[in-house]
Amino acid sequence: MKEYDEIRSHLIAMLEELNLRLTSITNDIKHSDTPLEKDFAEQATQNENNEVVDYLGNSARTEIEMIKQAIAKIDNGHYGICQVCDKPINKERLKIMPYSTLCIKCASKKEH
Numbered sequence: 001m002k003e004y005d006e007i008r009s010h011l012i013a014m015l016e017e018l019n020l021r022l023t024s025i026t027n028d029i030k031h032s033d034t035p036l037e038k039d040f041a042e043q044a045t046q047n048e049n050n051e052v053v054d055y056l057g058n059s060a061r062t063e064i065e066m067i068k069q070a071i072a073k074i075d076n077g078h079y080g081i082c083q084v085c086d087k088p089i090n091k092e093r094l095k096i097m098p099y100s101t102l103c104i105k106c107a108s109k110k111e112h
C-alpha cells in the first residue's frame with residue numbers, strides 16, 4: 001500500500017484544511033445570527049450571504065466525507081478502483097482528484 005502513502009498524506013492535509021475552512025464558515029454563521037438589519041436591502045444581502053455560507057458549508061462537508069472515504073479505502077486496500085466497473089482508476093486522475101471513486105470513462109458517462 002506504500003504506493004498511496006503520498007496521496008494519503010495529501011488527503012489528510014486536505015482534510016485538515018477543509019476542517020479549518022468549515023470552522024470559519026460556521027463562525028460566519030454564528031456571526032450572522034445577530035439580529036437582522038432593519039434596512040430591507042441590507043437584510044436581503046444578509047440572507048443571500050447566509051445561503052452562500054450554507055452552500056459553502058455543505059460542499060465542504062461533502063468533500064470531507066469523500067476524503068474520509070478515500071483514506072479508508074487506502075487503508076483497506078480498495079483505493080484506486082472504479083466503483084462502477086471495478087477497473088483501476090488512472091494514476092494521473094488520482095493525482096488531480098485524489099478522492100475520485102470513478103474512472104474517467106464512468107465519470108464522463110455519469111456527467112452526460
Ligand SMILES: [Zn+2]
Pocket residue numbers: 082083084085086087102103104105106107
Ligand atoms: Zn469505471
